[in-house]
Amino acid sequence: xxxxxxxxxLLMFGQSxxxxxxxxxxxxxxxxxxVFIEGAQVTRIQKLELAPGTILLKFVNLxxxxxxxxxxxxxKGEVTVLSxxxxxxxxxxADQPKAIQTIKGKIEAIDQQLKLEETYLSILREELxxxxxxxxxxxxxxxxSISNLKEASEFYSNKLTAIKLKEIxxxxxxxxxxxxxxxxxxxxxxxxxxKEYPSGEVVVKVESKSKTFAEFELSYMVANAGWxxxxxxxAKNINEPLEIVYKANLRQxxxxxxxxxxxxxxxxxxxxxxxxxxxxxxxxxxNTRPPVxxxxxxxVSGHVFDQDNQALPGVNVMVPGTSIGTNTDISGNYSIxxxxxxxxxxxMQIGYEPKTLIVSGPIMNVVLHESNVQMDEVAVVAxxxxxxxxxxxxxxxxxxxxxxxxxSKKAESLAIPFQKTENQTSVDxxxxxxxxxxxxxKNYSVDMAVYQVPASYQYFCIxxxxxxxxxxxxxxxxxxxxxxxxEANIFFEDTYIGKTLLDVRFAADTLQLSxxxxxxxxxxxxxxxxxxxxxFIGTKQEETRAWRTIVKNNKNQPIQMILFDQVPxxxxxxxxxxxxxLSGAKHDEENGEIKWEFSLAPSEKKEVELKYxxxxxxxxxxxxx
Numbered sequence: 001x002x003x004x005x006x007x008x009x010l011l012m013f014g015q016s017x018x019x020x021x022x023x024x025x026x027x028x029x030x031x032x033x034x035v036f037i038e039g040a041q042v043t044r045i046q047k048l049e050l051a052p053g054t055i056l057l058k059f060v061n062l063x064x065x066x067x068x069x070x071x072x073x074x075x076k077g078e079v080t081v082l083s084x085x086x087x088x089x090x091x092x093x094a095d096q097p098k099a100i101q102t103i104k105g106k107i108e109a110i111d112q113q114l115k116l117e118e119t120y121l122s123i124l125r126e127e128l129x130x131x132x133x134x135x136x137x138x139x140x141x142x143x144x145s146i147s148n149l150k151e152a153s154e155f156y157s158n159k160l161t162a163i164k165l166k167e168i169x170x171x172x173x174x175x176x177x178x179x180x181x182x183x184x185x186x187x188x189x190x191x192x193x194x195k196e197y198p199s200g201e202v203v204v205k206v207e208s209k210s211k212t213f214a215e216f217e218l219s220y221m222v223a224n225a226g227w228x229x230x231x232x233x234x235a236k237n238i239n240e241p242l243e244i245v246y247k248a249n250l251r252q253x254x255x256x257x258x259x260x261x262x263x264x265x266x267x268x269x270x271x272x273x274x275x276x277x278x279x280x281x282x283x284x285x286x287n288t289r290p291p292v293x294x295x296x297x298x299x300v301s302g303h304v305f306d307q308d309n310q311a312l313p314g315v316n317v318m319v320p321g322t323s324i325g326t327n328t329d330i331s332g333n334y335s336i337x338x339x340x341x342x343x344x345x346x347x348m349q350i351g352y353e354p355k356t357l358i359v360s361g362p363i364m365n366v367v368l369h370e371s372n373v374q375m376d377e378v379a380v381v382a383x384x385x386x387x388x389x390x391x392x393x394x395x396x397x398x399x400x401x402x403x404x405x406x407x408s409k410k411a412e413s414l415a416i417p418f419q420k421t422e423n424q425t426s427v428d429x430x431x432x433x434x435x436x437x438x439x440x441x442k443n444y445s446v447d448m449a450v451y452q453v454p455a456s457y458q459y460f461c462i463x464x465x466x467x468x469x470x471x472x473x474x475x476x477x478x479x480x481x482x483x484x485x486x487e488a489n490i491f492f493e494d495t496y497i498g499k500t501l502l503d504v505r506f507a508a509d510t511l512q513l514s515x516x517x518x519x520x521x522x523x524x525x526x527x528x529x530x531x532x533x534x535x536f537i538g539t540k541q542e543e544t545r546a547w548r549t550i551v552k553n554n555k556n557q558p559i560q561m562i563l564f565d566q567v568p569x570x571x572x573x574x575x576x577x578x579x580x581x582l583s584g585a586k587h588d589e590e591n592g593e594i595k596w597e598f599s600l601a602p603s604e605k606k607e608v609e610l611k612y613x614x615x616x617x618x619x620x621x622x623x624x625x
Contacts, residue, residue: 007560013543028218032262034428034439035250035322037269037347038316040225041070042254045216050079054207062200063178063222063254064088065350070221073204077214082205086220088198110181114174120286121170129260131156181612191308196257212567219251224350225252226316227265227488228325230445231502235473235515237493238457238557241474242513244481246449251327252437253314253350261433265448267323267427267484279462281591282568284575284614285595290568299499301335302364304328304347312368314441316348320356323484324501327443333361339503427482451481458560459518463525463549469561478504478511490516523563531611541618544612545625546581553600563596567612568624574617583613 028044048057048172068086232245248265252258280291304315318325319342326417328334336345338359345364346356352368425465429448430591437444455473471492483504490497497516504511531546553559565585570577579587585596585608596608616622 014139015152020052021056025218026057026059027061028322030057030256030258030261030474031257032264034266035225035227035248035252036266036327037228038226039067039221039270040252040254041219041221041260042188045215045479046218047215048204049213050208050211052208052210053298054082054205057204057216058205059202059204059218060089060123060199061256062202062220063256064200065196065223065254066200066202067221067223069217072219073200073202074217074219075206075214076217077207077208078210078212079208079214082207085203087203089201090153101186103188106159107181107184107188107619108164109363110177110184114177114181117174117177121174122168123442124163124167124170128167129159130267131159131163155493180601189313208239220250221270222254225254227251228323229320229484231483231488232491233473233488233500233502233513233515234456234491235471235493238471238559241457242453242475244451244453244483245447246451246481246483248446249325249327250444250446251314251316251442252438253439255439257439258435258437260436263431263435265429265431265439267482269323270592279465279564279566279591280289281573282566284568284622284624285571286620286622289623299335299337300345300362300364302331302366304332304334304366304368307351307367307369312349312352314349314443315368318346318348321506324486326487327441330441337499338506339485339501380611435576446462453478453481455513458562460514460562460564461521461523461551462524462564463523464565467523467525468519469521469523469551471518472562473513473515474512475511476509478507483511488513492516492518518555521559521561522552522554523549525549525565528609528611536618537615539618541616542613542615543622543624544580545615546609548607548609550605552605553602556602558599558601561596561598561606561609562602563598565594565610566592567594567610568592568614574620574623576615578613578615579611580613581609583608583610585610620622 026046026048028046031045032043034041034043042063044059046059066086071084072141073081073084073088140354144563159194178271203221204216204218204488206214208214227248227250230247230249232247234243234245282291304312311328311330313328313330313332315328315332315334316325317328317334317336319336322342324336324339326336328335337343343359344356345359346354347366347368347402348354350592351367351371355368357364357366432450433445435446452477455475458472458474459469460472461467463470483502485501485503485505488500488502490500492515500514500516502513525584528546528547528548532544534541534543536542547565549563549565551561551563553561565583567579567587568577582594583596584592587594594610598606600606614624616623
């Protein structure tokens with residue numbers, strides 16, 4: 001019996017001992033970040049001294065937006081990773097930035113001052129009421145002399161004036177304090193979201209046979225971070241290479257600052273338009289009209305609110321299926337250019353339900369509602385590797401074939417040194433200089449590369465739609481630059497022209513960029529009334545249309561010009577279209593497109609004519625432009 005009790009006690013002691021696995025909080029810092037179009041992979045590295053046995057390592061003070069399925073732990077050393085769990089700590093909220101704490105302290109001080117001012121104001125009101133309540137001079141049986149009346153009147157007037165002036169000053173102080181408080185509260189809304197988030201934690205159970213040092217690499221994906229490309233396209237004149245500044249527009253509101261991290265950008269994705277117009281085929285038919293061309297406007301702008309009608313800064317606005325995007329500013333405003341045939345925009349912000357909307361007009365105001373989705377604890381598989389690469393020291397460069405030479409930009413801004421790595425499905429830009437990205441609604445713009453690109457220039461105009469001449473730059477071998485679709489700021493002859501889209505999704509051997517409008521090339525298209533007529537011949541009626549287009553080069557250098565117009569196409573045998581005058585243009589009989597190509601010397605002017613005749617039955621009605 002004693003032996004039996006002894007065995008039971010040993011088992012109970014062993015079970016109690018097994019349950020008391022020591023736990024250690026591990027503070028780490030962010031070492032590397034790979035930012036994708038949506039989301040970012042964060043890597044933290046920490047060396048620890050471990051005693052023999054089993055221990056729970058709790059990596060604390062992590063982002064609340066960790067994707068639990070993405071958590072990986074690699075251990076280098078004589079240790080075994082037994083399990084990995086991701087969890088949320090609702091007791092220790094993510095720390096607020098010191099700036100927010102300072103501002104909130106100022107708001108509390110203002111609240112105290114407001115209470116004091118209200119107290120002073122209340123005393124003045126009581127004093128005023130007392131003065132008015134005792135304004136009766138003398139009594140029923142007392143005669144009031146002129147001198148007494150004058151003294152009482154002066155006293156009442158002076159006292160009332162003093163009280164009213166003090167009341168005005170107090171109200172003025174209260175208004176000023178309210179203004180200061182409102183400014184501080186707006187600043188708090190800019191620096192942080194209203195919602196408090198739990199801090200993320202990763203608990204790693206490890207076992208070591210002996211006392212040892214081990215290096216742990218913790219990596220995971222976080223939401224509420226990402227980047228999109230944009231460009232500055234500069235053309236000094238049409239005789240020099242085109243300069244393309246490749247930018248990364250970075251945002252992150254993971255609630256954790258990235259301080260002096262190794263930053264990498266990956267192309268992978270876990271107002272007046274500068275876009276040149278396009279002709280529509282002009283088909284002739286009874287009771288049909290010529291194509292109607294509205295003024296092209298590929299820009300969409302608007303404001304993003306929450307359900308309380310408060311501006312939402314830092315909202316990610318994207319064109320679905322592309323890398324074209326932007327962020328709302330501190331007032332919730334945004335502006336974005338749409339590529340051709342795109343009619344949707346998506347709006348995303350952590351803590352809010354995402355929205356994808358059909359573009360209904362040039363202005364899109366959107367309301368986002370807070371999300372009720374909770375983040376639960378999820379167990380994930382651990383990855384232990386004895387061959388984890390060492391990250392001590394600088395990363396070695398990667399040899400890339402066919403990468404164009406880069407020039408550092410010294411005039412307006414300096415591109416940060418980077419290393420470009422071409423993968424099979426994506427392109428990575430590794431910034432060599434450590435970079436700091438604070439968590440918040442602020443958008444960071446990083447100049448990743450500056451390319452000097454050989455280009456040929458020509459002017460393009462469809463005066464039937466738009467009489468402005470567009471400057472086009474044609475780039476061959478553009479694939480070597482690994483460009484992505486995105487918005488571009490256009491600078492021509494040291495002047496900001498506007499925005500356009502660099503869309504490489506459907507580019508062929510030559511990438512064509514629209515560099516916007518050039519007012520120094522004048523184009524005018526007018527109807528030649530003397531040559532436009534209508535007459536009846538037998539059972540047919542015949543209508544003639546004639547157009548004159550004049551192009552003048554007001555620049556001090558010669559230009560190459562492409563001019564487009566069109567003639568209608570017949571959709572019925574009884575309708576005949578005969579082209580009479582082309583002024584040397586090329587006629588595409590399949591779509592009716594008329595194309596002139598010519599050179600213009602400085603101050604030179606060229607005139608071209610287009611004339612065509614349409615014959616159709618006299619009993620029918622045909623609408624011609």
